[in-house]
Amino acid sequence: MTICALATAPGGAIGIIRVSGPQTLEILSHVFRGSGDVQTYPANTIHYGHIVSGTEVIDEVLISVFRAPHSYTGEDSAEISCHGSRYILNKVLELLIGNGCRMANPGEYTMRAYLNGKMDLSQAEAVADLIASTNKGTHQMAMSQLRGGISSELSRLREQLLKLTSLLELELDFSDHEDLEFADRSELFELTKTIDNHITRLAHSFETGQALKQGIPVAIVGKTNVGKSTLLNALLKDDRAIVSDIHGTTRDTVEDTIDINGVTFRFIDTAGIRQTTDEVEQIGITRTFAAIDKARIVLWLIDAYPTQEDIQEMQERCKDKSLIIIINKIDKLEKVSAEKLSSHLSPLRSNLLSISAKFGTNLSELESAISLAANRPSFQENDIIVSNARHYDALIRAHEHILRVIDGLQMQLSGDLLSEDLRLTLDTLAEITGGQITSNEVLGNIFKNFCVGK
Ligand SMILES: Nc1nc2c(ncn2[C@@H]2O[C@H](COP(=O)(O)OP(=O)(O)OP(=O)(O)O)[C@@H](O)[C@H]2O)c(=O)[nH]1
Ligand SMILES: [Mg+2]
Secondary structure: OOEEEEOOOOOOOEEEEEEEOOOHHHHHHHHEEEOOOHHHOOOOEEEEEEEEEOOEEEEEEEEEEEOOOOOOOOOOEEEEEEEOOHHHHHHHHHHHHHOOOEEOOOOHHHHHHHHOOOOOHHHHHHHHHHHHOOOHHHHHHHHHHHOOHHHHHHHHHHHHHHHHHHHHHHHHHOOOOOOOOOOOHHHHHHHHHHHHHHHHHHHHHHHHHHHHHHOEEEEEEEEOOOOHHHHHHHHHOOOOOOOOOOOOOOOOOEEEEEEEOOEEEEEEEOOOEOOOOOHHHHHHHHHHHHHHHHOOEEEEEEOOOOOHHHHHHHHHHOOOOEEEEEEOOOOOOOHHHHHHHHHHHOOOOOEEEEOEOOOOEOHHHHHHHHHHHOOOOOOOOOOOOOOOHHHHHHHHHHHHHHHHHHHHHHOOOOHHHHHHHHHHHHHHHHHHHOOOOOOHHHHHHHHOOOOOOO
16 A cells, blocks of 8 residues: 655645655656656656646645665655645645555554565664664664664674574484584583673663663752752753752652763752651652662762761662762852861762852862763764663563573583574564564554654
8 A cells, every 4th residue: 555644844844745655656646747757757866846636736846756676665655845834735645645545654664664675673663763863872873773783783693593503403413323423512502601691792782772862860869958959950951840948849750861971861850858757758758769779870969967877878879879979059058167078078989079059160060070970881883782672672581591591501401402492592583673573563563653754
């Protein structure tokens, strides 16, 4: 079936309508008047003309013509560049539908590209990531995936797994011939280990991928009224959270992202920690601790001496995180007490900074400290980073299957028992590039988050 959809965001000067499917040129011949017969237009050419409805001229347009298999979808297709008026665009879509097109579903062009073998599934997903990319990191990651970075990594893994399978089969085929030497089991073991390391390395890169996509989580925590929300607003340069001198203003976590030196950070303002009998506030405080658990960096705001227990508790909670201790309200604190506070805390292994969130003092120093603490997920252009939860899930399952092979080898299980788990590993990895996925339900799920027109 031939499909059509608006491919550009509404409201621009120009709107592009995409048409794709076997009847593309036939349908266009009913609505487009240009020089010559539309149906004979050669591939990769652009034509000037008019979209007409009966005798009425709807718009002056350009159409680009592509022919199967050399198009994005692999089918005959065309793009109509119209003027961006909502009226015109709706009218053109209406005409196309009236002449045999159907409206495209979200991501249907890319899904067709996948089904026609123009790209594998991981590349198709990269298209959505590319459209959604907001900074250098996410852009690079999507580009590398689109160019087949993950696909080629997986085909290397596949080769190794097939080698392992054939070695095991060899062992099976000749197991009656006692005098024949098979692949040494320790060699098989090493190979399996290498494969698992490879899978685990890819799975681990998901954390970096997530950090790049959603921002490195930074929790802003401390007692009530120390200025956490003021700091969030100052960092975001926006009045995002409510600030007041009432203790316990923030009840729920409030979060937003900003880029610092090209890396996205997700700042999470939390409910101030104190003893409370207020049920709702208590729920908020529980969320504060959950936010600390999920954070990579913790900004601990104080405006007075923390007790020894407070210090210990915070250090305990932030064992595997970067903890930055921030003395806030230095505009108000007397110089002597600020210095005292600072020397009191300096034996702690953490970063220590003094700021005024309200007046913006030392905020750029704080940003540098955050940037440094992030140990920025730097990666080279050729690094393979997994950023898609579906891929991560498949990698984790593949890792579990291959672990069973490793266990089996250690327990001296026979080859036929091992080969089942090997096959499962192969199948699970193949899900990422789509090898065997043709089920409409699975594909529908993958493409449903795409925009219509892509
Ligand atoms: N003088 C001064 N006042 C500040 C500073 N930062 C925050 N404040 C004030 O401290 C009060 C509390 O600020 P908030 O940002 O609401 O504090 P919070 O930590 O979010 O408080 P809760 O949400 O109740 O936990 C407000 O009156 C702020 O204006 C600062 O750097 N200097
Ligand atoms: Mg607050």
